[in-house]
Structure formats: structure tokens, C-alpha cells
Amino acid sequence: MRRIPAPASRRRRALGRVVALCVAASALLTACGRSAADDGDAGRMPGAPTGVTATAGSATSVHVMWNAAAAASDIAGYEVYQGTAKAKKVKDVPASERMVDITRLSPSTTYVFTVRARDTEGRLGPPSRSVRVTTPAAVADRSAPSRPLGVRGRVMGSRIVQLSWSPSEDDRKVVSYEIHQSGTKIHSVGGNQTAAVITGLRPGTRYSFTVRARDAADNFSPASAPVRLTTAPGSDDGRATAPSAFRATAHRKDGSYYLDLSWVPPRVDGVVTQYQIQLDGQPATSLVWGGTAPREKASYSFYIGREAGVTHRVRIRAMLPDGTWGAFSPERTVTTGRP
Incomplete structure (x- = not known):
């Protein structure tokens, strides 16, 4: 028997319920129906930078990196803070950069860093999550490493x-x-x-x-x-920046249908903390990881309605560490109630 597609009105009602009722997983902070970059509230402060990492560069230095922050107005720069309760600002970084070396540190010492964004109107956003890093022990060493080969x-x-x-x-x-x-x-x-x-x-x-x-x-x-x-000319789709191994299925629970997604984050330096899910050609849900973002495999599930026989098209893309959207994954088609 050939399945008859759901009427457009029913599909619109289902999509409307998705946008209105998307739910946050315990590890996620979810903004429904739009991406962070689309928040047009002119009075909103910059968001907290995500994907903050800190890596020891030597016994006396640490390299701090972060993702571009979302803001209603342009970002003017970033401020890097060291410490916890009474964190002190240690670096000002221009908006064009999202990394900095913190020097003159002590060997074998644990440090805590946070980053805040400042927009062109002078508003300072909230601090990022704190990251800890321990510098290695100092050594009496005058021998330099060998030259990297095979680059x-x-x-x-x-x-x-x-x-x-x-x-x-x-x-x-x-x-x-x-x-x-x-x-x-x-x-x-x-x-x-x-x-x-x-x-x-x-x-x-x-x-x-x-x-x-x-x-x-x-x-x-x-x-x-x-x-x-x-680099390639023009503006391509950047396929290498798309999430891979994207899968989509639907399950029924308590009379409702849910869309189950899984994917492998794109391989980029830095941490991917934000994704946009597109359902039936329209942005449906933006996901922002509030805790530790997955690097090997990610998954998410959300409500899509109570009717069987409704077919949906879904795909996903990631916000890259430089603040731009990566390419969309291949589109998958899922029909509720179909085994």
C-alpha cells in the first residue's frame, strides 16, 4: 500500500509543535526555533564565549582558546581572567583573535581561566565556564626539540x-x-x-x-x-565542516512521537558547542551544550507530534570555533509510525 503524504496543514501543525515544545536534554541549554546568531535583541549583552580550552605551552605559559561569542552588536574584544572568586583580568584580546598566550606563570601550578566578550557598545558579557590547567614542572634543559618533519x-x-x-x-x-x-x-x-x-x-x-x-x-x-x-575560491559548502555519520529515527512514547538524532562532530580544533537542526527546510531547534560538549558522538531527541504517517526531512550543522556556520549534514527522511 502506498502511503499518502500528510496534508500541508497537518505538517505545518506538527512543525509548529516542534518549535513550541522542543525540550532540553539534561546536558543542554536549548533555544527553540532560531539560532543564537539570529537573536536580534539590540539590548542584549554579548553571550558567554563557549568552547574555552587551556593548554600548557611550557612550564611558565598557557595557551587559552575559545569560540566566537554571539552578540546583538559587533564584538569589540575579549577579556581573559585568571582565578576564581576574585578573578583578575590578565589579557585584552581584539575581536579578530580568539586565542592568547598567558606567560610568566609558575611551574607545577594549577590555574583557572575564564573569558568574557565585550561589544562595541561597551557591554561586557557573562564569563565563560572556567577551565583548569596545570603547568608542567620546570626542568634544566637546554636542548631544543627536533624540527617537525613531514608537514x-x-x-x-x-x-x-x-x-x-x-x-x-x-x-x-x-x-x-x-x-x-x-x-x-x-x-x-x-x-x-x-x-x-x-x-x-x-x-x-x-x-x-x-x-x-x-x-x-x-x-x-x-x-x-x-x-x-x-584556499578554494568563492563561498563553498565546506563539506569537511559538516557533522558526519548523521542518523535520524523516530520513536513513540506515551502517545507522542520523538525524533532521535545522532552524529559525529566535525573535526576542527577547538570545541563545537552549538548546533542548528533544520526540520522540513526550516530552522527548528538550536542546541548549545552547557557542560562538556561531546567530541566523538553526539545525540539529541525532541518531540515532533502525535500523528502517525507524517514524513519529516531533517539535517544538522555546527557552529565552528571561528563563529561561522559549517556545512549541513546530508538530509535524512523519517516517517512517524513507520517501522
């Missing part, structure tokens, strides 16, 4: 590239790797990583990247051989 690059679209390299050797331990663009440091990853994803680039532009290794005693390796990459 390779891959263009992932018009504004994103991926770099990878072979591990450097050190008589003690490599604590971090620094990525430089035309001689200027633009990124840092932990010493256990041998890859980095660089976002926020310009379309159709040629870039030159090098990598340096750093140990706990602040010894730097020689720069790697340069990797020259040209």
Missing part, C-alpha cells in the same frame, strides 16, 4: 585548511606545537597532537604555514619546511 596540508574549502606533521623528538618531552602563518603565530596545540585545523581564512588566498615544537623549558625547535596552500 602536509589539505585544503578543506574556501576558509579552512588542515595541517599534519610527524612528532618531534626531545630529550625530555614536547609540550606543544605552534603553527605560524607567514612568520606570525596563529595557533597552538598540545604536544600529543600532530594535526591542526585552521579556520577563518579568506577564499582564494595563498597561505604559507610552518610548525615549531616547544618543550617545558621554552626551547623551540627550528621551523618546519613551509607548506603553501591556496
Whole structure:
């Protein structure tokens, strides 16, 4: 028997119920029916930066990174604070940057950092969640790590590239790797990583990247051989930034139907904390992780109505650490009441 599609009016009622009744999972803060970037309240302060991470760069320095904050007006800059109850501001960072090195720290010491956004109207948003990091012990070490070898690059679209390299050797331990663009440091990853994803680039532009290794005693390796990459022209769909392994099913409980989604977050440096779900061609739900965002597999379920035989199309996209939306996942089709 051929299933007859639900009338448009019934589909609109079902979608309306989704927007009105989407529910928050215990680990999520959910804004229904619109993305954070669409909040047009001119009186709203900047949001708290998400995806904040802190990684020891050496025994006396820490590299702090965060995602772009949402705001009703333009972001003018970010303020980085150190401490808990009486946190003190330690850095001012321009809006074009979302990372900073905190230096002159003590070895073998645990530090706590938070970040706040400031908009062009001078309003200061709430602090991000706090992150803790412990600097390694100081060592008497005058030997620099070896030069990173085998550096390779891959263009992932018009504004994103991926770099990878072979591990450097050190008589003690490599604590971090620094990525430089035309001689200027633009990124840092932990010493256990041998890859980095660089976002926020310009379309159709040629870039030159090098990598340096750093140990706990602040010894730097020689720069790697340069990797020259040209981003794709125009504005592409950035497929490499789409969530992968996207699945959608429906289940019935207490007379109602729920849409169950699962996906693997896109592989980017930084933490993806925000997603937008599109249902039947319209934004239905925005998800913002309030706790620790998943890196390997994410899932979410929400109410879609009480009627069987209603077919929905669904897809999802992620807010990247540079504050731009990534590509949508492939679209999936789900019909309520169908085994």
C-alpha cells in the first residue's frame, strides 16, 4: 500500500509543535526555533564565549582558546581572567583573535581561566565556564626539540585548511606545537597532537604555514619546511565542516512521537558547542551544550507530534570555533509510525 503524504496543514501543525515544545536534554541549554546568531535583541549583552580550552605551552605559559561569542552588536574584544572568586583580568584580546598566550606563570601550578566578550557598545558579557590547567614542572634543559618533519596540508574549502606533521623528538618531552602563518603565530596545540585545523581564512588566498615544537623549558625547535596552500575560491559548502555519520529515527512514547538524532562532530580544533537542526527546510531547534560538549558522538531527541504517517526531512550543522556556520549534514527522511 502506498502511503499518502500528510496534508500541508497537518505538517505545518506538527512543525509548529516542534518549535513550541522542543525540550532540553539534561546536558543542554536549548533555544527553540532560531539560532543564537539570529537573536536580534539590540539590548542584549554579548553571550558567554563557549568552547574555552587551556593548554600548557611550557612550564611558565598557557595557551587559552575559545569560540566566537554571539552578540546583538559587533564584538569589540575579549577579556581573559585568571582565578576564581576574585578573578583578575590578565589579557585584552581584539575581536579578530580568539586565542592568547598567558606567560610568566609558575611551574607545577594549577590555574583557572575564564573569558568574557565585550561589544562595541561597551557591554561586557557573562564569563565563560572556567577551565583548569596545570603547568608542567620546570626542568634544566637546554636542548631544543627536533624540527617537525613531514608537514602536509589539505585544503578543506574556501576558509579552512588542515595541517599534519610527524612528532618531534626531545630529550625530555614536547609540550606543544605552534603553527605560524607567514612568520606570525596563529595557533597552538598540545604536544600529543600532530594535526591542526585552521579556520577563518579568506577564499582564494595563498597561505604559507610552518610548525615549531616547544618543550617545558621554552626551547623551540627550528621551523618546519613551509607548506603553501591556496584556499578554494568563492563561498563553498565546506563539506569537511559538516557533522558526519548523521542518523535520524523516530520513536513513540506515551502517545507522542520523538525524533532521535545522532552524529559525529566535525573535526576542527577547538570545541563545537552549538548546533542548528533544520526540520522540513526550516530552522527548528538550536542546541548549545552547557557542560562538556561531546567530541566523538553526539545525540539529541525532541518531540515532533502525535500523528502517525507524517514524513519529516531533517539535517544538522555546527557552529565552528571561528563563529561561522559549517556545512549541513546530508538530509535524512523519517516517517512517524513507520517501522
